[in-house]
Amino acid sequence: MNIAVIGSGYVGLVAGACFAELGHDVILVDNDPAKYAALAAGACPIHEAHLPELLERHRGKRLSFADQMLAPVRASRAVFIAVGTPPTVEGEADLSYVELVARGIAAAVNEYKIVVGKSTVPVYTSEWVRRVMLLNGAPGDLFDVASNPEFLREGSAVLDFLYPDRIVIGANTLTATNLLREIYRPLVDGSYYRRPDAIAGPAGARIPPPFIATSTKAAELIKYASNAFLAMKISFINAVSTICESVGADVDQVRKGIGADTRIGSGFLHPGIGYGGSCFPKDLSAYRAVARECGYDFRLLEEVMRINDEQRQRFLRKVRGALWTLKGKRVGVLGLAFKGGTDDVRESPAIAIVEALRTEGCEIRAFDPAAAGRARDVLGDKGIAYVGSAYEAVQGADAVLLLTEWPEFRELDFARVRQAVHYPIVIDGRNLLDPETMRRHGFTYLSMGRPEVAPGGESAGTTAPVAAEARR
Numbered sequence: 001m002n003i004a005v006i007g008s009g010y011v012g013l014v015a016g017a018c019f020a021e022l023g024h025d026v027i028l029v030d031n032d033p034a035k036y037a038a039l040a041a042g043a044c045p046i047h048e049a050h051l052p053e054l055l056e057r058h059r060g061k062r063l064s065f066a067d068q069m070l071a072p073v074r075a076s077r078a079v080f081i082a083v084g085t086p087p088t089v090e091g092e093a094d095l096s097y098v099e100l101v102a103r104g105i106a107a108a109v110n111e112y113k114i115v116v117g118k119s120t121v122p123v124y125t126s127e128w129v130r131r132v133m134l135l136n137g138a139p140g141d142l143f144d145v146a147s148n149p150e151f152l153r154e155g156s157a158v159l160d161f162l163y164p165d166r167i168v169i170g171a172n173t174l175t176a177t178n179l180l181r182e183i184y185r186p187l188v189d190g191s192y193y194r195r196p197d198a199i200a201g202p203a204g205a206r207i208p209p210p211f212i213a214t215s216t217k218a219a220e221l222i223k224y225a226s227n228a229f230l231a232m233k234i235s236f237i238n239a240v241s242t243i244c245e246s247v248g249a250d251v252d253q254v255r256k257g258i259g260a261d262t263r264i265g266s267g268f269l270h271p272g273i274g275y276g277g278s279c280f281p282k283d284l285s286a287y288r289a290v291a292r293e294c295g296y297d298f299r300l301l302e303e304v305m306r307i308n309d310e311q312r313q314r315f316l317r318k319v320r321g322a323l324w325t326l327k328g329k330r331v332g333v334l335g336l337a338f339k340g341g342t343d344d345v346r347e348s349p350a351i352a353i354v355e356a357l358r359t360e361g362c363e364i365r366a367f368d369p370a371a372a373g374r375a376r377d378v379l380g381d382k383g384i385a386y387v388g389s390a391y392e393a394v395q396g397a398d399a400v401l402l403l404t405e406w407p408e409f410r411e412l413d414f415a416r417v418r419q420a421v422h423y424p425i426v427i428d429g430r431n432l433l434d435p436e437t438m439r440r441h442g443f444t445y446l447s448m449g450r451p452e453v454a455p456g457g458e459s460a461g462t463t464a465p466v467a468a469e470a471r472r
């Protein structure tokens with residue numbers, strides 16, 4: 001099928017490349033001249049596993065690029081809207097880009113098309129898109145508007161697209177539902193997974209994925225409610241981890257016990273410095289705003305956000321507890337991205353923590369396997385050295401702070417790290433490292449909701465001043 005995807009951010013670019021992978025002819029449209037030029041020249045603007053391979057495979061064949069939408073929309077049966085919906089100052093989703101695109105599509109409609117929302121949007125957006133298109137002269141019988149929310153995670157976006165837990169289609173007509181089923185047919189009938197050149201899937205992938213057809217409003221709500229629920233799980237375990245610290249229990253044991261209940265599940269129960277990224281923080285505020293507008297005060301979401309903010313403060317208290325005064329102290333920072341596997345630093349808790357430490361006078365040496373460039377764009381160079389390896393970051397450090405769950409940090413040579421640091425203190429904001437390994441290597445090791453360990457002792461427990469301070 002001929003498909004146009006408007007907007008080539010994370011969602012648009014991944015969706016466009018994956019639609020081409022499923023056998024469709026795709027034109028990716030972006031009106032940002034720099035982005036368009038980079039894509040047309042063969043670059044892959046984001047750090048995303050498998051994406052360079054897919055772009056390479058389909059560029060110039062099933063995948064082409066454009067900086068104007070008129071011709072691509074005319075040439076396509078399906079038009080996906082994947083433009084940004086940034087938060088307004090009130091925390092609502094700013095839908096002005098969506099509206100702009102809807103007007104552009106209306107001007108181009110020449111024969112029947114399905115217009116599909118892929119951006120994360122509030123309930124009623126599909127109806128608004130339809131209304132805007134009608135107001136701008138698109139004949140009502142020549143288009144349907146549908147919602148097809150995306151559940152991809154940065155870092156595993158391509159696999160999430162090709163091996164989804166579910167495909168959700170919100171459409172109010174049979175024609176629209178059938179067209180969308182046709183677009184996803186290679187996944188839904190399993191034929192993609194039998195192809196010898198298919199991208200290999202993750203263990204335990206649901207093959208074929210269920211195809212869930214709903215109304216447009218239900219699909220829009222599924223997206224927000226899913227993200228809110230996942231964020232709630234993270235805040236829940238973070239709150240539990242605070243109690244674990246108070247009573248000296250290990251949150252790892254607690255979360256294993258909770259997660260073994262299949263009704264709860266073990267996913268998204270990893271405590272840490274809180275969730276970040278371009279989705280959860282923005283979507284929670286937007287969902288709360290949507291609920292308020294519908295007459296419901298969704299206070300649970302406010303508490304989820306409050307707990308999330310508190311995690312950063314909790315971590316900073318641990319650093320202060322371990323180092324006493326911060327002015328002039330050197331900290332080695334491991335990780336700046338909002339999570340492992342991505343170069344994205346938007347709403348990254350690591351960035352907020354580094355900023356706070358800099359304000360308190362720390363000298364920072366930071367390493368991230370992918371996100372240093374983007375972090376520097378946000379933080380600048382004052383007081384921060386961006387170095388090329390974890391070992392350089394920890395050199396002479398008064399404390400090592402682990403802020404992003406990059407798996408390679410687990411594989412570090414901790415004997416070498418121990419030699420490099422000034423004080424052997426590691427504060428792990430992601431519970432990535434094994435406490436016993438750290439103790440064996442002679443570190444005082446603090447993490448989130450797990451008993452502190454100190455060299456020579458099983459657990460620093462309540463006796464070490466560092467530990468006692470950290471618990472405040």
Ligand code: UGA
Nearest residue numbers: 150151152153154268269270272274275276277279338339
């Ligand atoms: C999230 C959702 O997981 C996707 O399903 C959704 O499609 C996407 O938002 C979106 O709306 O576009 P993403 O933001 O890429 O995906 O990242 P996640 O893997 O969900 O992680 C979000 C944050 O939560 C990260 O900062 C991560 O470190 C943190 N996290 C995650 C935890 O602190 N604990 C956990 O157990 C899991």
